[in-house]
Amino acid sequence: MPAEVLQEAxxxxxxxxxxxxxxxxxxxxxxxxxxIRDQAEADLRELLAIxxxxxxxxxxxxxxxxNAIVPLNLSRGAAADFVVTGSWSKKSAAEAQxxxxxxxxxxxxxxxxxxLPDPGHWQLNSDAQYVHICGNETINGxxxxxxxxxxxxxxxxxLVVDFSSHVASRPVDWSRVGxxxxxxxxxxxxAGLTLVVVREDLLGRSMSVCPSAFDYATVATHQSMYNxxxxxxxxVAGLTFQWLKRQGGVAEMERRNVAKxxxxxxxxxxxxxxxxxxxxxxxxxxxxxxxxxxxxxxDAFLTGAKARGLLQLKGHKSVGGMRASIYNAMxxxxxxxxxxxxxxxxxxxx
Amino acid sequence: MPAEVLQEAxxxxxxxxxxxxxxxxxxxxxxxxxxIRDQAEADLRELLAIxxxxxxxxxxxxxxxxNAIVPLNLSRGAAADFVVTGSWSKKSAAEAQxxxxxxxxxxxxxxxxxxLPDPGHWQLNSDAQYVHICGNETINGxxxxxxxxxxxxxxxxxLVVDFSSHVASRPVDWSRVGxxxxxxxxxxxxAGLTLVVVREDLLGRSMSVCPSAFDYATVATHQSMYNxxxxxxxxVAGLTFQWLKRQGGVAEMERRNVAKxxxxxxxxxxxxxxxxxxxxxxxxxxxxxxxxxxxxxxDAFLTGAKARGLLQLKGHKSVGGMRASIYNAMxxxxxxxxxxxxxxxxxxxx
Numbered sequence: 001m002p003a004e005v006l007q008e009a010x011x012x013x014x015x016x017x018x019x020x021x022x023x024x025x026x027x028x029x030x031x032x033x034x035x036i037r038d039q040a041e042a043d044l045r046e047l048l049a050i051x052x053x054x055x056x057x058x059x060x061x062x063x064x065x066x067n068a069i070v071p072l073n074l075s076r077g078a079a080a081d082f083v084v085t086g087s088w089s090k091k092s093a094a095e096a097q098x099x100x101x102x103x104x105x106x107x108x109x110x111x112x113x114x115x116l117p118d119p120g121h122w123q124l125n126s127d128a129q130y131v132h133i134c135g136n137e138t139i140n141g142x143x144x145x146x147x148x149x150x151x152x153x154x155x156x157x158x159l160v161v162d163f164s165s166h167v168a169s170r171p172v173d174w175s176r177v178g179x180x181x182x183x184x185x186x187x188x189x190x191a192g193l194t195l196v197v198v199r200e201d202l203l204g205r206s207m208s209v210c211p212s213a214f215d216y217a218t219v220a221t222h223q224s225m226y227n228x229x230x231x232x233x234x235x236v237a238g239l240t241f242q243w244l245k246r247q248g249g250v251a252e253m254e255r256r257n258v259a260k261x262x263x264x265x266x267x268x269x270x271x272x273x274x275x276x277x278x279x280x281x282x283x284x285x286x287x288x289x290x291x292x293x294x295x296x297x298x299d300a301f302l303t304g305a306k307a308r309g310l311l312q313l314k315g316h317k318s319v320g321g322m323r324a325s326i327y328n329a330m331x332x333x334x335x336x337x338x339x340x341x342x343x344x345x346x347x348x349x350x
Numbered sequence: 351m352p353a354e355v356l357q358e359a360x361x362x363x364x365x366x367x368x369x370x371x372x373x374x375x376x377x378x379x380x381x382x383x384x385x386i387r388d389q390a391e392a393d394l395r396e397l398l399a400i401x402x403x404x405x406x407x408x409x410x411x412x413x414x415x416x417n418a419i420v421p422l423n424l425s426r427g428a429a430a431d432f433v434v435t436g437s438w439s440k441k442s443a444a445e446a447q448x449x450x451x452x453x454x455x456x457x458x459x460x461x462x463x464x465x466l467p468d469p470g471h472w473q474l475n476s477d478a479q480y481v482h483i484c485g486n487e488t489i490n491g492x493x494x495x496x497x498x499x500x501x502x503x504x505x506x507x508x509l510v511v512d513f514s515s516h517v518a519s520r521p522v523d524w525s526r527v528g529x530x531x532x533x534x535x536x537x538x539x540x541a542g543l544t545l546v547v548v549r550e551d552l553l554g555r556s557m558s559v560c561p562s563a564f565d566y567a568t569v570a571t572h573q574s575m576y577n578x579x580x581x582x583x584x585x586v587a588g589l590t591f592q593w594l595k596r597q598g599g600v601a602e603m604e605r606r607n608v609a610k611x612x613x614x615x616x617x618x619x620x621x622x623x624x625x626x627x628x629x630x631x632x633x634x635x636x637x638x639x640x641x642x643x644x645x646x647x648x649d650a651f652l653t654g655a656k657a658r659g660l661l662q663l664k665g666h667k668s669v670g671g672m673r674a675s676i677y678n679a680m681x682x683x684x685x686x687x688x689x690x691x692x693x694x695x696x697x698x699x700x
Contacts, residue, residue: 006363007364010364013363190582191374192579228535229541233542
């Protein structure tokens, strides 16, 4: 997280704006917290250019809970289409089977999750109440750089995007989206806050077994105050939104993220020592999995990295190799330090 | 919240224990956060004397979400008994109807929620998978001072206690409890954290439509890490647990809460100007609703209170009158200040 945001939170911990209260002590229905919530929503709407006919919901449970909450709200117990592109979309599809028929409209499984299936070849089903994609697969390093235009594919179903791991890293084309959801912990703030941005006409379709606290229509009617919201997490996310605006907003974040990713992928592609296996047109700007061609050197690579303060580079156990996560808060200097180390390590092994 | 807890949180915001990281930046699976989580659980177990055969779960969604999550996990789609003693238990019973048959085993509705129905007269049903009570009704000011012993009433069903609003204000007799749940925001820390304490033999009964993220068995198996937990809220709750231990633990909290309640109820009962309508043996130590006998003076009372810095005294709209909430963090001096004001106001109106 940005140091500026943490400093601001620390300095206001005992007394928010002269109120004599910590944000943690505020009644969530009091005017102080309402102003924090309203400002956070306004800033998020501005940052992501969210149109008026979408509701912004502050919820709890993270992306994994939304894997159930989305079909509870949208599937009508009928069916939904899933595009499987990696670990997260696979999990989402598995959870949805509790509530509706799940069609695998497309999958990159036979390509070992290293490319995106061409939307032109997706098998969209007429009974599907929505089409689910994961915008960015953190484990496999695959990202949609353009959202599919379902209308042009002959479908009227709303597109549901899990944007947990790349929200606020790039603009969103809301004209193609019905609902987007994501845990806030990757790019937007602390764990414990889930964002849901949903087109108004999709409210009111929930199944009878949907818990009231997770019924989008109920949450929207109560301005995310039906149950006590995660007040402090909303506050810190709000500080992060303001930081993002000071940085130049999401367009500037995208510019930086493009440059960071270009540096790292460019180095890997120019090397015979490292390799990234993902097709170039769908490589993630957030999560860069890579492998040493000689995997017997993996331990030495990680040990040397740690000695330079480069942490959390081990790939997910389901994939192996290495993975660099370069979310919004990672500066270009951090990516440069990684590339410098990778070059030095390669030379040290010659 | 205790000022000491807020000061500690502020001072550690940018660097937790020399780790170079904020708690908000920690991976929830990293050793630093795991140590925070483990310490929080150990301290809570010590404070509440939770036996080994109960699991402690750190969840999200608050008490209102648990109104659905409990029947999803325990009702087996069959039936459950509810003891209706006020607004919260009524809400719990209504939500459970989405998942199972709901029996009203007892109710104080005809007494306008001013007493507790005698357990000896509860109509417990043999098909009930559990019996639900709300330990403390915040709006009506009614509290169970002793948990019912269902075995002695001829029932083998587990007792489910919503202890949201009086957790850590008094000891818990776990021999009478199957499951206790509560949002942390009243007595234990910030909003966004839900505590569930559940007897191990009650795990693994969830309905097929229970979201995985809210399946107690799944949450228990993953040590509350199946989905990303509300890390910062767990950390702050942990600081509060340590503060409670320094104060002398839950027994000392109970002693203070008994004294605070005795002062306020004693004053009200000795006055002809104010009245509390709840039966003496079940008056809440946390929430004290009271009325001015001449309700035309209500606005003047609230205005005068505000001038002395006594805030949030207006009763809930469903009940009217006044309500003083005197949770753990409210010191005796705060209650004394209220009593002093109430006496002065009465004299000013003579």
